[in-house]
Amino acid sequence: MLFFYKETKARRLEADLSRPSDGPEAWKDLPEDQLFEPAGFSARQAESTGYSNYSYWGSTFRAFFKNRFAVVLLAALCAVVLFAFLQPLLPGQLDPNLCSVDPATGIQYRNLAPGENGFLWGTNSIGQDLWARIWAGTRTSLTIAFFVAMIEAAVGITAGVLWGYVRRLDFFFTELYNICDNIPSTILLILISYIARPSVPTLILGMSLTGWIGMARFIRNQVIMLRDRDYNLASRCIGTPTWRIIQRNLLPYLVSVVMLRMALTIPAAIGSEVFITYIGLGLSVELPSLGNLINDGRKVMMQAGLRYQLLYPTLILSFVTIAFYLIGNAFSDAADPKNHLE
């Protein structure tokens, strides 16, 4: 589902970028007398030289920090992520796999409600501390998602640039794109998880296997469109090295969408993990993840008294999803150079 949103957003931005806002296409419908206007003469301007203190990243961050809501959300998200990774270092934390035992009977604390006996979020049916498990699960899921996003970006950008620059590869990539676009992504996920044993690397592989192609296609379209723009031609004519063209002229255009895609990949990957666990191809119980915690919680959810086992992992998942989505949106708006002029 989330992939779907991601696509839409990407297509919209893409459409924005390729819209001829300026240039012969846009001018051709203008009436003759508007095409040329005498500017008059200004002595001061005739003497002045161009100067701009424009800094791409500076403007981006300025624009982003203007969005209060996004900043607050970003702070909260950072806090959650940071806490997830710092939690095991805090004093008094239990091992996520430790089955806490009632010293009086020697039997595990089964299904303790949140708050009972000092278990902040309660325990599951074999006395494991859900607090510890959920944070450990958040760590696992975030790690998986982060790697998926990185791989998608790295492979996607590289392939996209190749696709755009090397014309001979065009047929190959286009065909590949058609194929990947047509096999439901769940099928590939299932097949990969099935061929290889369920583990963190397998999940990362399965999820990033098709994701990169969308990114690559977008990059390719941009590259094709931008590389022959006049200002790039001009840059090339005066001998600017290619990497500098890419860095100064191309990248700023792409950053916004790349960022958005990456931000959306993270919650989408967590969602896929939930799905894979649901169909029984997920990670082992020794390695808690939001997927297997939610799945375990689902099993007891018909019992009103046990719903807390589903509530907390779902809350974290939902928060992470919403936060990434909104922050991603805000940042991509901020990173769009067109919005820097305001």
Add this chain to the structure above:
Amino acid sequence: MLRYLAKRAARSVLTLFIIVTVVFCLLRLMPVEGYFSNFEKMTQSQIQAGLQSMGLLDPLPVQILRFWKNALQGDLGVSHIYRINTPVVEILAQKLPISIQMGVAAMLLSLAAGLPMGLLMGRFKGRWPDKVGTALIVLIQAVPAAVYYLYIQMYGTTLLGVGLLFDETNWRYWVLPVCSMSLANTAFYAMWLRRYMVDESNKDYVRLARAKGESESRIALGHLFRNAMVPLVQYIPSAFLNTVVGSIYIESLYSIPGMGGLLVTCVQRHDNTMVQGIVLLYACVGILGLILGDLLMVLIDPRITLSRKEEVR
């Protein structure tokens, strides 16, 4: 037009061929137990003999060729585990109708609910319909489907006074699965349309309409909505594919005998012939959807012609 279609179809066939061949090769990587119903108890020699009789020891190209030859004749082989020795085609023919019925119903419902919702949200941007709608969309998007489907089932069945399990003959039993299935797309359409309306509302043609003194509602319906239909059609292929794929969550919750869990089940039970058949079906439908989407686009938007589109692609 016809020439374009023929070219397009030829290309699709090629894509189809590649997809299925890739999956076919991937499946060869899977454990051979997927070809036997009682693999656990078989001796090595029985396994070898069985593989040989199924032609699985032949070189890969030979196998692929044979598969395509049979597939073109409508023979996708027989299931080895799922329903022993039942032709794959027969199983699919039995499972498809219910998934399609349910999927189409859900698709229509999500359009019928999502578009007005998006229109309202866009029309009253920043006011309460927009806020309520956004909250709803965020909720649907953020909570895993596996979780909210369960809640819908649990409370919905009590509300409607129906049983937990699906009963095809009683319309009341259709309500919950179809509603659940349409939720995600409803949210999607609503969000999309709202965004579109907000983005377009400062375009020149809208300003002109406003300047002419047209009412806001008329602008929304007569101008914005009509234009919004064009890109909307782009999503028909994937929506169409989803109706066939079905929903594994929903079908397993309500015991609906559809396509939803079929692929997962067959993959889990290592029924390789079934997996091949299902993937072939999905790929066909996906590509059909793609062509359909293109054609609809031409019908709906006079600015697009097929020949030009061909160049773009």
Add this chain to the structure above:
Amino acid sequence: MKDTMTRRQFLKAAGLTAAGACAAGLLSGCGGGTSSSGNAAAGDQSSYTILYSSQPSTLNYLTTASDVEMQVGANCVDTLLEYDPKGVLREGLATRWEFDADTLTWTFHLRDENWVDCNGEVVAPVTAQDFVDALRYVLTPAYAASNAGLVTGYIAGAREYYDYQVSRTNAENGYTAEDGTTYTLDSAGNVTISAPGAEPQVLAPVEFDQVGVKAVDEHTLTYTLTYSFPGFLSLLVYLPYEPAYGPLLEEMGDQFATSAETTYSCGAFYLAEYEPLERWVMKKNPENYDAEKVFIETVSRIYNAEAEVNGPEMIKRGEIDEATIGSDILDSWLADPATKDIVSMDRPNTNYTYFYMFNCMPYRHEFSGWTVEGLDAEYEPDNWAKAVNNTNFRKAFLYGINNAVTLAVSAPEGYEGYKLSTITPPSFCATTDGVDYTQCGGLANLSEFFDEAAAKQYRDAAIQELTAAGAHFPIKVQLPYNPSTTDWDKKCQVLKQQLEGVLNDGADFIEILITEGPSDSFLSSVRRAGKFGFLMCNWGADYSDPETETDPFYQTEGGYGSRYAYLRTGVEDGILTGETAQAVMDYMTKVEQAKAITEDIDARYAAFADAEALLIQNALAIPMGMSIPPYLATRLNYWEGQYASTGFSNKRLKGIHVLDHYVSMTEYEANRDAR
């Protein structure tokens, strides 16, 4: 007299029901007899509907050995004999039977009975030939019947016939074994087996009429055994000895019983509808001789992948007749006044026990037809080989494991009742004087092993000896589980924590590494392949004789036994040496001696018991507990049904009523006592 019990009482009582199976009346004080129906849902008393989430892959009762796939074999096909609710054999399809002086040839006289198809229409009479045809089917290697071993071991001529058929099939398929053995068939039907570097072996044709099963006439059937096997009659109440309609077998071949249309029934029910992953319906068979004792008209199983979640909820709404109440929601069901009186249990299944086993085959070993892979390098097979050969190391486990903790995962408070200190469960069989097998011979001396102090002593001794032998610590112990088995993962986690808590207290002795095995073909890829260090295993008796309990451990020389413990191979490969090897070989000898005793049942039992005790005392196998009957919400009174400590009798629904309410624990106990 109380109508309801407190939760704690309930749990205690529930735990004790296992013990109740052998000592009925233990709880007679609280089995008040008032049947309190907690749920008012008025059920349809002629039909029985449940959800299922585990789809059988076949219904072929002649070839399967798995639990879910036995339903048709148990309910739709009658056996020669059957059990009554107390576990006593009584007549079934055979009305009387006799045996010759040396109990080798058994003659059965069949009653009139008909085969019906999936519409309940009569197809043909059941004749003695149907038993012969079914056995021939079981002995056809191409059908890969998993219970063929239960025939070849006991029926005269069956092994020879089967072995010949296997080689012949190999020859016909042009099969070459991995070690290069080839098979050739000549026109006279002789099969030549040529292994590289060995004299070619010629197998003369063996016809099926040389197998000891004969249809004397339509209603008379004889079996000839290889030796006077005491458990033979109980073996007859099991899958491979069921009849099947000959012409149908002939026609369908390996497609027999894959659908309702390809299955004929002659039992209490007939298979009316079978749509995999949809529904599965059995209807009362009016043609059955015992039809008046069948009280359920329709048995429907509806597939629901979410049965674990939906089942209990549907019970609350009264929509289905039975659901398993998993251990994770049990507590909250019992705490809720609305549901606490609708939870009872399944009838204890005393034929299944659990025990732990060490891997004696950490290295690769090729048998003909099977290869043991051994431990992966990351689990340090060299180190493990040294450890497993050390008796003190194993005994540290034997005394260090507190079974109560692991059992409590599935039986929250009644776990004490399931603990075992033997492999064979109690009340499995008894001597002529009524002494339970577990109280015979060496087994009589065994009691609970768990003893932290003793465990630490053994551990310290093991550390000393193993250090001398060059092993390093901690010793890595791979502990796999099957993710599709309920609670197994949890039990492993609990075991790891408990055992490491004892043995690593004051020493860095072991490191238990829990690994997830595949959910499909777990046994083949883990246990049979030697890919574990320590493993929770189970075994269910196939017939009523202690010999069945030696199957996991006993091996003939050079053979792979039932691909289970590989103890003897461990000795043959030099992994087990010294004291341990001595114990293993003693065990093998003792089992062989015990098997040879066929006249004196008491002596036979004592001999088997001695062998089993030897195994446990040397910690070659560590007893764990009995299978815990699942907690159920059900409208059935299972105590009315057939019962046996072996085979599938407990699955038969004949004689059971569907009640108008869910059975409460009090009622369950009353029913048990009234039985």
